[in-house]
Amino acid sequence: MKKFLLHLFLLYSTIAFCQSKAYYLEGTLGKSKIFMRFEIYEDDSTPNIVYFYQSSLKDIKLEGKVSDGNNFTFYFKPGDNITEKFYLKKSGNSFDGFWYDAKDKKLAVHLEPVNFDNYKSNLKIRFDDEKLNLVKYRFLEFKKQKTTLYNNKEFVWYSEKHCASDFFRLGTNFSEKSKTLINPILEQIHIENTLSQLGCSSSFEYSNGQGIESNTTINYLNTNLLGFQTSDSWFCGGAHPDFGSSGYLIDLNNGKKYEIDDILAFDKSVTGDKENNFDAFSKYRTDFFAPKLLAVINSQEHFEKPKNEDDYCDYTNEEYWDFPSWNYTEKGIEFTPIFYRAARSCEESFLVPFEKLKKYKNPKFPYELK
Numbered sequence: 001m002k003k004f005l006l007h008l009f010l011l012y013s014t015i016a017f018c019q020s021k022a023y024y025l026e027g028t029l030g031k032s033k034i035f036m037r038f039e040i041y042e043d044d045s046t047p048n049i050v051y052f053y054q055s056s057l058k059d060i061k062l063e064g065k066v067s068d069g070n071n072f073t074f075y076f077k078p079g080d081n082i083t084e085k086f087y088l089k090k091s092g093n094s095f096d097g098f099w100y101d102a103k104d105k106k107l108a109v110h111l112e113p114v115n116f117d118n119y120k121s122n123l124k125i126r127f128d129d130e131k132l133n134l135v136k137y138r139f140l141e142f143k144k145q146k147t148t149l150y151n152n153k154e155f156v157w158y159s160e161k162h163c164a165s166d167f168f169r170l171g172t173n174f175s176e177k178s179k180t181l182i183n184p185i186l187e188q189i190h191i192e193n194t195l196s197q198l199g200c201s202s203s204f205e206y207s208n209g210q211g212i213e214s215n216t217t218i219n220y221l222n223t224n225l226l227g228f229q230t231s232d233s234w235f236c237g238g239a240h241p242d243f244g245s246s247g248y249l250i251d252l253n254n255g256k257k258y259e260i261d262d263i264l265a266f267d268k269s270v271t272g273d274k275e276n277n278f279d280a281f282s283k284y285r286t287d288f289f290a291p292k293l294l295a296v297i298n299s300q301e302h303f304e305k306p307k308n309e310d311d312y313c314d315y316t317n318e319e320y321w322d323f324p325s326w327n328y329t330e331k332g333i334e335f336t337p338i339f340y341r342a343a344r345s346c347e348e349s350f351l352v353p354f355e356k357l358k359k360y361k362n363p364k365f366p367y368e369l370k
Contacts, residue, residue, distance in 0.1 A: 021039065021040045022037070022038075022039045022040075023036070023037065023038050023039075023040075023095075023113070024036075024037050024114045024116075024131055024132060025037070025095060025111040025112060025113060025114060026111065026112065026113075026114045026115075026135070027095075027109065027110045027111035027112055028108075028109070028110050029053075029099050029107055029108075029109050030099070030107035030108065032053055032055065033053070033054040033055075034051055034052065034053050034054065034111075035051060035052055035054065035114065035132055035135050036049070036050070036051035036111060037049070037050050037051070037131075037132050038050070038062075038064075038072075038074075040066060046063075046064070046065060046066075047064055047065075047066060047072070047074075049061070049062040049063070049064055049074050050062070050132075050201070052132075052136075052198075054139060056162060056209075057136045057139060057140075057162045057163070057198050058162065058163065058198055058201065058206075058207040058208075058209050059198065059199050059200075059201035059207060060076060060201060060206065060207070061076075061201050061202060061203045061237070062074040062075060062076050062086070062203075063075055063076075063077060063203060064086075069090075070089060070090040070091075071087075071088070071089050071090075072086070072087075072088040072089070072090070072095070072097075073085070073086070073087055073088075074086040074088070076203070076206075077203070078203070078204050078205050078206075079204075082102065083101065083102045084099065084100065084101050084102070085099070085100045086098075086099050086109060087100075088109060088111070093112060093113050094110065094111065094112050095109070095110070095111040095112075096108075096109065096110050096111075097109050114131075114132070114135065116131065116134060119134040119135050119137075119138050120134075121137055123137045123188075123191065124188075130195070130199070133195045133199075136195060136198055137191060137195070139162075140160055140161075140162070140191065140194060141160065141161035141162070142158040142159070142160055142161075142187075142190070143158060143159055143160075143161065144156060144157070144158055145157045145158060145159045145166065147171060148168075150218045150221055151221045151222075152173075153170075153171065153173060153174060153221060154170075154171025154172055154173050154174070155168045155169070155170065155171050155218060156168060156169050156170075156171045158190065160190075160194045160197075162194075162198060162209060163194060163197045163198055163209030163210070164197060164209055164210040164212075164213075164214075165190065165193055165194040165197045165214070166214070166216070167186065167189060167190035167193060167216060168186065168216065168218070169183045169186050169187065170182055170183055170186070178252050181252075181254070181255045182226070182250060182252060182255060185250060185255055185257070189248075193212075193214060193230070196212060197209060197210075197211065197212045197214075199236075200212050200234055200235075200236035201236060201237065202235070202236060202237030203237060204237065211234055211235055211236050212232055212233070212234040212236075213232065213233045213234070214230060214231070214232045215230070215231045215232075216229070216230045216231075217231075219327060219328065219329040219330065220249070220328050220329055220330055223252070224251065224252055224253060224367055225249055225250070225251060225252060225328075225367060226248075226249070226250045226252055227247070227248065227249045227250075227327075227328035227329065228247075228248050229245055229246065229247050229248070229327040230245065230246050230248075231243075231244075232244055232245070240341070242344075243344070244325065245325045245327070245336065246325065247260070247325065247326045247327040247328055247334075248328075249263065249328045258365070260326045260333075261281075261284075261289075261362070262362055262364065262365055263328075263333075263361070263362055263365050263369075264289075264333075264357060264360045264361065264362055265360060265361070265362035265363065265364075266288040266289050266292040266293065266360055267284060267287075267288035267289075267292075269283075269284050269287075269288065270284055270288075270289075270362065271284055282322075285322040286318075286322050289321075289322060290318040290319070290321040290322040291318050291321075292360070293321050293324070293335065294315075294316070294321045296352060296356055296357070296360075297321075297335065297350050297352060298315075298316070299356075300352070300356070301315070301350060303315040303316045304316070312339065312342060312343035312346055313339075313343065313346035315337065315346075320337035320338060320339055321335070321337050323338055324336055324337050324338055325338065325349075327349070329351070331351060331353060331354075332351050332352050332353040332354045332355075332356075332357065333351070333352055333354070333357060334349045334350065334351045334352075335349065335350055335352060336348065336349045336350070354369040354370050357369055
């Protein structure tokens with residue numbers, strides 16, 4: 001999922017760089033409430049358009065064009081057939097016009113700027129271009145599905161009404177302090193996953209709310225720490241499907257989410273500050289993290305450089321180990337190297353027992369590796 005969000009970040013960053021005007025609109029399509037976002041670019045008359053119904057919250061990606069700056073034609077065209085079309089005219093801050101389906105059924109459309117004061121929340125959205133997630137968040141509905149046990153502790157699993165999005169909360173036999181502290185963190189993760197699912201759409205077909213196939217497994221639990229992993233595969237348009245995983249380790253005493261650099265330090269220059277000091281973070285990962293992690297793993301796996309140039313799975317290449325996925329488990333930490341697109345099938349997890357990692361424990365990590 002983190003890779004998916006990184007792809008979104010790069011996409012939205014590119015859009016923002018060349019964008020001249022963004023519209024966030026709400027209104028009616030016939031009797032239905034809808035929300036729409038589109039951007040007009042300085043160097044291109046082709047806007048980027050997404051809209052969704054309040055009743056479903058799933059993005060519908062439209063194509064379109066602008067005429068004379070005030071007349072807009074938007075349409076959804078999977079394959080060679082246009083299945084719906086908007087004709088809108090801008091007057092002041094409002095947009096009025098009509099929507100047609102494939103059989104020329106006609107419904108009136110009226111849109112005005114979204115009043116985001118009506119959708120205030122504590123939700124932390126990742127990018128400005130996802131502002132309509134504040135709207136979607138308002139209408140999310142989570143429902144209890146099942147209860148499971150791990151290390152004799154209860155976990156309650158919830159689903160979301162509008163799409164395929166399941167995740168857990170701490171159950172009844174956790175302390176009230178832990179539930180009060182940790183469940184909002186778990187809920188935030190569930191919300192982020194749900195919003196990613198609702199936004200997973202393409203111009204090739206309508207979203208059924210299942211574009212991201214997600215699986216969450218709880219892999220570690222003691223009195224201080226909760227470890228789990230989310231594994232995702234997705235196709236949200238573009239040339240190819242993709243997949244990835246994210247590891248989490250949460251302190252049950254204070255809610256801190258540990259990254260792998262908080263847990264392991266292969267050099268005193270270790271830094272997890274990738275947001276504010278990415279150069280130092282990247283240098284540490286390249287100069288120390290990757291070579292030493294590979295050495296530790298190779299001491300047990302005994303990798304050999306492929307002799308066939310068509311064999312992409314070169315686990316001896318340090319570049320594939322600088323930003324691996326990781327998963328904190330009862331037996332140790334699993335690491336998965338990250339390969340380039342054509343070699344993604346090479347991505348395999350390798351478990352390193354805690355005993356081999358203890359000498360590299362970050363001094364600031366407050367717990368033993370066990």
